[in-house]
Amino acid sequence: MAVYRIAIGSPREASSPAAIRAAFAEFFSMLIFVFAGQGSGMAYNKLTMGAPAAPGGLIIASLSHAFALMVAVSVGANISGGHVNPAVTFGAFVGGNITFLRSILYWIAQLLGSVVACILLNFATGGMEIGAFSLSYGVSVWNALIFEIVMTFGLVYTVYATAVDPKKGNVGIIAPIAIGLIVGANILVGGVFDGASMNPAVSFGPAVVSWTWTNHWVYWVGPFIGSATAAILYDNIFIGDDGHQPLSNSDF
Numbered sequence: 001m002a003v004y005r006i007a008i009g010s011p012r013e014a015s016s017p018a019a020i021r022a023a024f025a026e027f028f029s030m031l032i033f034v035f036a037g038q039g040s041g042m043a044y045n046k047l048t049m050g051a052p053a054a055p056g057g058l059i060i061a062s063l064s065h066a067f068a069l070m071v072a073v074s075v076g077a078n079i080s081g082g083h084v085n086p087a088v089t090f091g092a093f094v095g096g097n098i099t100f101l102r103s104i105l106y107w108i109a110q111l112l113g114s115v116v117a118c119i120l121l122n123f124a125t126g127g128m129e130i131g132a133f134s135l136s137y138g139v140s141v142w143n144a145l146i147f148e149i150v151m152t153f154g155l156v157y158t159v160y161a162t163a164v165d166p167k168k169g170n171v172g173i174i175a176p177i178a179i180g181l182i183v184g185a186n187i188l189v190g191g192v193f194d195g196a197s198m199n200p201a202v203s204f205g206p207a208v209v210s211w212t213w214t215n216h217w218v219y220w221v222g223p224f225i226g227s228a229t230a231a232i233l234y235d236n237i238f239i240g241d242d243g244h245q246p247l248s249n250s251d252f
Contacts, residue, residue, distance in 0.1 A: 091160070134212075
């Protein structure tokens, strides 16, 4: 089972040049993703002069996040695995595909990348408000939690099927496209309810810059539960112990 392969790792591995390069790759991939995704929402607000939300805004958010994530995953894939999401990193850890110490490096880099992207957006737009993720009217924290669990499950399941599974064959070349598309599709579903984060770092940057933490825990707990569930189920049902190689300095 996946949980039997969980590894803490060694300080030497976590401080190796390869691990440091991978962390930098995660930082820049996250910066690219958040700058484009968050920035598209700010651009839409400027174009509409802050008018109430409309269906067009949801479509723009879906497309911008899908396209940006395709690129962010692609540019980091050969260096860090292109996680671009603390929940994806957690799913990789639960499945025994990355050590805990290396995961911490990734998490720090991902969170910093999101914060820096939001700071740059705030400066570049002349001080426009960075909107933190929040629940829509009539949506409870439990509703939002279920949304985040299910949407992140779909995301990490897609990651495992297209990027992690050693039996994936040539399907691996479409991994960034599939990952970007599932995020875009989930935004069309959950965007109007809770913002459809699926990514704690994407929620963290705007929360830090705007200093808005209401219900922020939902955007961590939900994705981590969904990620772990997808990793454990996919690994045990479709990969199994025979499909795994020992952990090395490179992840998926």
